[in-house]
Amino acid sequence: MITTSSAVPHDTPRSRHMVICGDDGLARRLAVELDAVCGETVTVVLPSRHHEHGGEIDALHQDPSSGIELFVAARPDEQALRAAGVEQAVALALTYGDDQTNMMAALLARSINPSVRLVIRMYHRERGRHLEQLLDRAVLARRNRPNASPHDAPPFDLPLDTSTTVLSDADTAVPELVAAAALGHGHTLQVAGKVFRGVVRPAGTPPHTADLATLAVFSGADRHDPRSEDSAETPGDGGTQLLPDTVTAYNSQFTHGRLMLEEVTADRTLEAPSASRGIGGWLRERLTHLPWKVFVSREMTSVFGVLAAVVALLSLATYAAVDGIPLWKAVYLPLLDIFTMGDPATGEPRARKFLQLIAGFTGIAILPLVVAATINATGAFRAASINHLPADGLRDHIVLVGLGKVGTRVLVRLRSAHHRVVAVERDPQARGVAVARELGVPLILEDATGPRALELARIGQSASLLVLTSDDSANLDIVMAAREANSDVRAVMRLYDDDFAATVSLTLRASYPDAVTRSRSVSALASPAFAAAMMGRHVVGVMPVERGVLLFTTVDVAGHPALEGFSVHEAFARNEWRVLAVGAAVSGTPVASPSDTLGGQDLSDRSGFDWRPPHGRVLRAGDRVVLATTRRGLDILTRGAPTAPDAA
Incomplete structure (x- = not known):
């Protein structure tokens, strides 16, 4: 849930117009984020006021303090997009659950407004990459015209890489879900050609030579202390502090757990087991596992x-x-x-x-x-x-319930890291059933709310339970049943409603004080990245921390009031942003996304980022920096508001 502490006052001028097409949980959270936090004028195109989350979005529209407008249209066709104001819009987000609908709407929007910033939700990675390249050609052609207007690109926007952004809510949320279930394994991300990992250091753990920065200080002795469940972006809120100052980070190492950004010398991401075993291998595997x-x-x-x-x-x-x-x-x-x-x-x-x-x-x-x-x-x-039942001696495994869009990605990520997984899914036609069979994962095709499914999955001997169905009530039922069978199992459940999630976590924590229970919302984890892309920031990494989130973004220093002319030490805003690396801004060269390459060369290598810049290094025009920011910090940076940096 978006807190009101950082909301933009209602009387703040709203000059930019943004459009969101969709009516699911992501569309709702994105509308709240842009309206309440970023202070943008938002129009939401809904298929209906009554289906999915249309009623909740309509309630936001009815709120007198909200700047959200509604337009009801069955399909995002040209007429609907024009009526919603795409011609004058700065940004358009397409969050429908169907890739094809989003693709068609994106092509129409680009023809209506060639300079609109597009943020497209797509599950299929390769298709999204091709679409991104196709749509950006229109922007390149427009900007290369002799009579192109200098106002085509808003201040501080990168010239190429923010015009079209294709994101997947599943991919954005998966790292945190995997990290929450796989105890002791930090979240790994790639930024500007290097691989980093968020590592939790319990209280009393000395610093490591590979540590680059303190990203968070937990309120308890370690991350799993019950007091560290809720993240606080401001000091004094009693929760986890994101991006603390140097003094706080140093003093807390003796009494509090810390989240450190650690540089990994090589990409240790393991590939999923190969599915090309041949007919003989497949037959042997099937015969071996037949009951x-x-x-x-x-x-x-x-x-x-x-x-x-x-x-x-x-x-x-x-x-x-x-x-x-x-x-x-x-x-x-x-x-x-x-x-x-x-x-x-x-x-x-x-x-x-x-x-x-x-x-x-x-x-x-x-x-x-x-x-x-x-x-x-x-x-x-x-x-x-x-069913493909697990072996009788299987222990300390992860039970994954739900093999939909998100569950499938989580399954692949867990298996790529060689975790032992048992999958449970009631629908034989679900997206991840075939993937589970290809990966050789034990599979239970039964309703997990029934008495047999968890027993067959050996929940009593498991280490973690990850429940990712789209039904909040069913997820809670499954976790409570699992707690009866194994009171120590580490439970992570997907819950959309934040108030409900907080109540559930407190109740389960009180009933089972020695067990770890976490609730996560896919739309809540994904919405900051979508909002940042709409605001014109190239988010190259997202690291959820408890119920908060840290965003890793690249910004050109030139003309920025909060960066230019300040040293790395001075250009730090406590609990808002921290400079992690400094490099050269190359005009007309996009910053590569985590996996982008051109001709086998990583584009980000051209900028030569220094990941251990001296604190006295002054940021000047021509520099480009990699920042770790909170959502509020990213909002300040995006709006270019003159904010006095709070030096560490």
């Missing part, structure tokens, strides 16, 4: 044991009653009789005829039991074959 043990169940063993005993008795009697009969035939004939396969003993001795009648009546009595047991075992085999 053959259903055919040796107690029911099957009892029925076929009785049948074997009857055959043995009749065979012995036949062998004793019929002179000269070989042993094999003494066994063969009772079997024919039991299964009524036709070999009447008309010319045989009376004892043989008598035994044949007994075998026939025995067959009539026992065959239905054999058929029933076989059918039951076959059905159980078929049902169990759909």
Whole structure:
């Protein structure tokens, strides 16, 4: 939930117009962020006031202190975009859950307003990259015209890399969800060609040589102290302090946990296991994991044991009653009789005829039991074959519930880091089911709110539980059931409503004081990055810290009142931003995103960032800096407000 402490007063002039198309949780949070925190005029295009989160957005519109306007249109077609004011808009965010709808709307918007800043939500990474390149060509063509207006690019905007930004709410939220579930593993991110990791240092831990900066000071002795659940962007709020000053960071190392930014010498991200195992490997894996043990169940063993005993008795009697009969035939004939396969003993001795009648009546009595047991075992085999049950000895694994858009990305990230995972999903057609099978992850295709699913996933022996379904109530039910089975399991659940999430966390913490319980909202984790992109900042990394977030962005120093002319030491705003690196701003050269390369060369290498700049280094025009900022700090930097830096 956006706090009102940093909200923009209602009487603040609102000169820029921004448009949001969508009606889900991300659209709502983004509208609140831009309106209340950034002070922008926002128009939200809704398919309906009653579907999804349309009612909540409509309530924001009805609030007298809100600057949010509404426009209802079934589709984001040209007429709807023009009516919403895209022609005059500075930025347009497309947050529909369907990639194709967002693509079509983005192409229309670029034709209506070639200079509008586009922020597009897309799940498909490769498609998003191609779309970003396509749409930016229009901006390049416009700016390269001889009569291009100098006002095409707002102050402090980077010339190329902020025109079109394709983001994924799933990718933005996944690192925090993975870090929250995988105890002891910090969040890794790439900024300007280098790899960094957020590492939690408990109280009393000495500094490491690889530490670059203190990103946060927790209110407790370590991150998992219950008092450190809520992040505070201002001192005195009683929670985790983001971007503290040097004195606070130094003094707190003896009594409080700290989040440090650590430089990693090489990218240690591990790739997901290869799916190209060949037909033979795939067949061996499937045969190995088939539930053959259903055919040796107690029911099957009892029925076929009785049948074997009857055959043995009749065979012995036949062998004793019929002179000269070989042993094999003494066994063969009772079997024919039991299964009524036709070999009447008309010319045989009376004892043989008598035994044949007994075998026939025995067959009539026992065959239905054999058929029933076989059918039951076959059905159980078929049902169990759909599931890929974990090994009996599996322990200290992560149980992941929900294989939708977010759950699939979380699963891949966990497996790429070689975590042991058991997945639970009730929909066989869910996005991540095929991915789980390809990765060889144990899979339970059952409703996790039922009594069996968590038991099959061995929740009692697991270390962590990550619940990512889209139903808040179901997620809470699953966590409470898991707590009954394993009171020590580390539980992380996806909850949209912040007030509900806070209440749940407090209640579970009080009931299970020794267990770790965390709640996370995907839209809350993603909205700061979307808002920053709409405001014209190139966010190259996002690091959630408890219920707050740190953004890593690049800014040109030239003309910036809070940076130019100040030293690195002076250009620090406590709890708002910190300069991490200084490099040269190359005119017309975009700052690379974490994975962008051109001709095999990382574009960011051209700027030569110094990640340990001297505190006395004065920032001048021609410099470009990498900053770690809070949401409020990014808002100040974006608006270019003259703010006196608070030196560390």
